[in-house]
Amino acid sequence: MFQVVIRKMLKNKWMILCLLLGLILTVALVSCIPVYTDGVLQRMLIKDMEAYHESSGVFPGKYFVGANFTYDDAADIQKKYEAIDKKVTKTLIPSVYLPVLTQTQHLSTIPLPIINSGEKNKQPTAQLEAFSDFQNHTKITHGKAFTSGMDGDTYEAVVSEEAFKTLNLILDRTYLISDTLIYKENDNPKLKVKVVGIFAPKDLNDPYWFINMDSLKNSVIINFDLLKNNFVKNGMNVINKAEWYYAFDYHIMRLDKNSLLTHTFNSHIEWINKNSRLLKIDLPIISISKQYSQRESQLKTTLLVLQVPVLLMLALYTFMISKLKIDYESNEIAVLKSRGASMKQVFRGYLIESCMLAFIALLLGPPLGLILCKVIGASNGFLEFVNRGSLPAYLNIKTYLYALGTVAFFMITMLVPSFLASRISIVIYKHEKSRINKKVFWKNSFWM
Numbered sequence: 001m002f003q004v005v006i007r008k009m010l011k012n013k014w015m016i017l018c019l020l021l022g023l024i025l026t027v028a029l030v031s032c033i034p035v036y037t038d039g040v041l042q043r044m045l046i047k048d049m050e051a052y053h054e055s056s057g058v059f060p061g062k063y064f065v066g067a068n069f070t071y072d073d074a075a076d077i078q079k080k081y082e083a084i085d086k087k088v089t090k091t092l093i094p095s096v097y098l099p100v101l102t103q104t105q106h107l108s109t110i111p112l113p114i115i116n117s118g119e120k121n122k123q124p125t126a127q128l129e130a131f132s133d134f135q136n137h138t139k140i141t142h143g144k145a146f147t148s149g150m151d152g153d154t155y156e157a158v159v160s161e162e163a164f165k166t167l168n169l170i171l172d173r174t175y176l177i178s179d180t181l182i183y184k185e186n187d188n189p190k191l192k193v194k195v196v197g198i199f200a201p202k203d204l205n206d207p208y209w210f211i212n213m214d215s216l217k218n219s220v221i222i223n224f225d226l227l228k229n230n231f232v233k234n235g236m237n238v239i240n241k242a243e244w245y246y247a248f249d250y251h252i253m254r255l256d257k258n259s260l261l262t263h264t265f266n267s268h269i270e271w272i273n274k275n276s277r278l279l280k281i282d283l284p285i286i287s288i289s290k291q292y293s294q295r296e297s298q299l300k301t302t303l304l305v306l307q308v309p310v311l312l313m314l315a316l317y318t319f320m321i322s323k324l325k326i327d328y329e330s331n332e333i334a335v336l337k338s339r340g341a342s343m344k345q346v347f348r349g350y351l352i353e354s355c356m357l358a359f360i361a362l363l364l365g366p367p368l369g370l371i372l373c374k375v376i377g378a379s380n381g382f383l384e385f386v387n388r389g390s391l392p393a394y395l396n397i398k399t400y401l402y403a404l405g406t407v408a409f410f411m412i413t414m415l416v417p418s419f420l421a422s423r424i425s426i427v428i429y430k431h432e433k434s435r436i437n438k439k440v441f442w443k444n445s446f447w448m
Contacts, residue, residue: 069241
């Protein structure tokens with residue numbers, strides 16, 4: 001049977017080729033619809049993220065978890081810090097599919113008195129702070145950077161330009177800082193901090209800088225590992241807060257995974273809310289996605305109105321081309337019936353032929369639709385191309401469902417007429433054909 005079908009297709013190779021090309025183009029255009037819709041919606045989502053970044057100055061992919069240890073004793077601080085750090089770094093962040101652009105962990109103490117500041121009227125206070133990966137995102141404008149270790153019993157530190165002025169500091173001078181909030185004359189200060197340099201961010205647009213530089217005007221920055229090991233793990237209860245910050249690349253967000261991402265972040269928020277006295281979280285993506293969902297439904301309705309006429313025209317084309325093929329081969333079907341071919345054999349032959357054409361169209365149509373979608377996305381109008389990135393288009397399950405629906409419709413429009421034609425004998429076919437070729441009464445009434 002398969003060889004018979006191949007010979008019949010080769011006999012009518014030009015008609016089969018035209019039918020195949022038409023079917024491939026139809027599948028490409030239909031499968032282009034979900035690709036284009038998702039691409040437009042995804043571009044709108046990314047544009048919303050970029051607009052939020054421009055208007056608020058906050059990076060949309062920001063993921064911030066903060067812990068407050070103000071009223072905890074030293075043993076509790078260490079225990080809670082280690083538990084939260086393990087949860088965030090080992091469970092929460094790996095559950096997000098987006099790549100991390102940058103990350104940092106921030107530790108800060110309560111404001112501590114600077115004893116030998118030289119101020120006569122008041123005793124200034126400063127917070128010891130530390131950021132992981134700090135030196136890769138800063139430049140030293142005066143002095144030098146701090147080292148990874150201590151200089152004897154002294155911590156090396158850097159400060160911002162504003163902190164240098166606010167705290168009235170002097171480079172290369174060692175300051176005595178109390179390890180308690182309230183310093184008394186008979187106390188023996190344990191902390192020695194030497195200011196060795198003044199720093200500035202390499203790039204203020206770097207998403208690493210999740211905090212405003214103005215918030216560091218009363219801060220002295222030391223090595224992160226030193227602050228974590230000597231203050232958190234050694235049980236000094238001056239640690240005020242710990243913060244984990246990640247910047248996810250929101251440009252990689254995919255529309256088909258948006259619900260998964262929202263569900264993941266909502267589960268993180270639930271965990272944070274269970275510990276709301278201690279923790280807080282900031283996820284701009286959640287609020288942006290809610291606003292986007294309202295606009296998404298409106299845009300889908302608009303696109304659907306534009307797509308319905310295209311779908312109707314493609315359906316009409318598929319029906320017409322299939323009907324034309326069956327009408328052209330009706331005589332051949334009648335001849336096969338007269339030579340002893342059963343109705344099932346005729347129908348099976350057309351089933352094999354339609355399956356072969358559908359398979360080729362299903363294989364080539366969606367990739368061609370993807371190319372068409374990218375070309376359409378790079379234009380402003382008819383033959384009006386612009387210099388911008390192509391539409392974020394990709395093939396997914398929805399695309400192949402549309403393609404399967406198209407080839408299924410083609411097979412139905414081809415097999416139903418072939419089934420009806422296979423029930424007609426050659427005698428009935430010749431009789432009906434002669435009736436069709438006979439002139440109607442109004443043609444016989446006039447000389448034509």
